Structure formats: structure tokens, C-alpha cells
Amino acid sequence: MTVATSPQTASPSVPPIDGIFRALADPTRRRVVERLNRSPASVSELAQPFDMALPSFVEHLRVLEGC
Template sequence: MPSLHAPTTSLPPIDGIFRALADPTRRRVVERLNRSPASVSELAQPFEMALPSFIEHLKVLEGCGLVRSGKIGRTRTYQLAPEPLQLAENWLAEQRTLWERRLDQFDAYVMSLKEPGK
């Protein structure tokens, strides 16, 4: 079985972020961590998968910088790292602006075709 944690060092940061968020399990983990930090066992509890498989999802999230972890005693705790989410949000905002401008231009063109004498 291939690893869920493929190296992302050759990808631009935005690619790793979207790759990580493409998986519904990882999106749910990010949503959960949005509320508060949590231990691995707390994060894994709602998912019906083996712990090693779940930990691979955490490695992907940590590898692209979406989450950070720390260990206190025997407990590893994860927390959300919002900076990469801001990078993704900025990219999406740029795309939205581009397409809104294109659609406005298209609308203006269509309206010019409707003018009498055209």
C-alpha cells in the first residue's frame, strides 16, 4: 500500500496545502483543530481506521505546515497552524478576482451585442 505521506519538498507550498486538504479525513481534522488543540487519540476517535493509517494523515498535514505537534510526556498534541491556510485563501481570492473581471468583461460584450445597430 502506498504511503499517504509522499514528499512535498519538490512541490510549491500551495500544492502541498491543496493536496492535504483534498482528503476528507484531513479536512475534518483541520476543522476539529480549528476549535482547539487535541491529542492524537482525540483526533483519531471519530474515524474508523487503524491508528497508523490515521497518523499518516497527520504527517501529511504536518508536512505541508497546516498543523504543528508537540509532545508532553507520552502525549503528542496537534494544533492548527493558520499561516498556510492564509496562503490558500489568498490564492483563491486572486482566482476569484480574475474570474469576476473576466465575467464582467464577458457581460459587457454580451450587452454590446444587444445594442441596436450591432
Template sequence: MSQAVDLASLSGVFYALADPTRRAIVSTLGRGPETVSALAAPFAMALPSFMKHLQVLERSGLIRSRKTGRVRTCELVPQPLSDAQQWLADQRALWEARTDRLAAFVEALHQEEQSHDE
């Protein structure tokens, strides 16, 4: 792994992103901060249910919110997404290296078989 990533935090991020509603919220916040009412508007659910999604995202560190008067505004925290992306890139590199070695091994076996058949 190219840099140390807290696996417990990473688990929270992947748990939060496992839900399509929360992924949609993260996508929306990727364009900039939004109020809770603006975030909730596209979803056909009661506000308390929607707030539970926001709580999961906040606990995972993906978003933070602040309250000004009666208006709560949420914003994306990019670092947890960067950590998840880095972990995925590291895993991809690991598995690509393994499959490359397997392909080379199979090719060597194939060449060996062909030389024995001649």
C-alpha cells in the same frame, strides 16, 4: 496577486486538504489543540493509518504536534490556510474581471447588432 505565496507550499496545502479525513482533522483543530487519540476517535481506521494523515498535514505546514510524555497533541497552524485563501481570492478576482470584460464585450456586440438592425 496581492502578496507572494510560495506555490510549492500551496500545492502541499491543497494536496493535504484534498482528503476528507484531513479536512475533518483541520476543522476539529480549528476549535483548538487536541490529542492524537481524541482526533482519531471519530474515524474507523487503525491508528497507523490515521497517523499517515497527520504526517501529510504536518508536512504541508497546516498542523504541528508536540509530545509530552506519551501524549502527542496537535494544533492548527493558520498561516498556510490564510495563504491558500489569499491565492483563491486572487484567482477569483482575476476570473471575475475576465468575465466582466467578456460580458461588456458581448453587450457591446449586442448593442452594435441592434443599431445595425434599426
């Protein structure tokens, strides 16, 4: 078995599915995905039910976009 490493970090590369599971491990991000499954929504509409600052919420969206 061969494990690819990144020349910058020299650690084993992470399979894409691992990133998806890591992103969905957070309950906030799972709720966002569930909400978007119903219909499109703006960032402010998505953020409304969560008790957090908008920049913190946007970071959750960035994690999901990176999947």
C-alpha cells in the same frame, strides 16, 4: 519562465501551495483541521471519530505536518 527541478527526481518542483491543496483534498484531513480549529486535541482524541487503524490515522497527520 523557468521551472526549478530537483537533482534527485529531475521533475519540476512543486510550489508549497500545491502541497497544502493536496493535503486538504482528503476529507479526513479536512475534518482534522476543522476539529483542531475549535481547540487542541491529542492524537487519540483526533482519531476517535474515524473508523481506521491508528497508524493509518497518524499517516494523515504526517501529511498535514508536512504542509
